[in-house]
Amino acid sequence: MLLEDEVDRLRAENRGLLNSLLTRAGVQPIDAPPLVSREGRRMTRYQRQTQIDREAFQKTMREVEKDARGAS
Numbered sequence: 001m002l003l004e005d006e007v008d009r010l011r012a013e014n015r016g017l018l019n020s021l022l023t024r025a026g027v028q029p030i031d032a033p034p035l036v037s038r039e040g041r042r043m044t045r046y047q048r049q050t051q052i053d054r055e056a057f058q059k060t061m062r063e064v065e066k067d068a069r070g071a072s
Contacts, residue, residue, distance in 0.1 A: 002043075002051065003047065003050065003051060003054070012032070015030065015032055018030065
């Protein structure tokens with residue numbers, strides 16, 4: 001999962017929570033802006049390195065959890 005995908009997911013979740021609160025307060029919910037296509041968009045060097053680091057961390061954490069379950 002790319003970081004941009006996670007940002008989009010979190011924005012949608014936050015918008016849903018905000019709209020829920022606005023509706024309870026009797027205010028019209030906010031319209032969602034159209035999603036921007038990520039096709040053809042290149043990541044910067046920093047974004048690529050961040051993505052690589054994130055994937056390596058997740059892999060390490062999965063291995064640690066797997067080892068912890070095996071040791072129990």
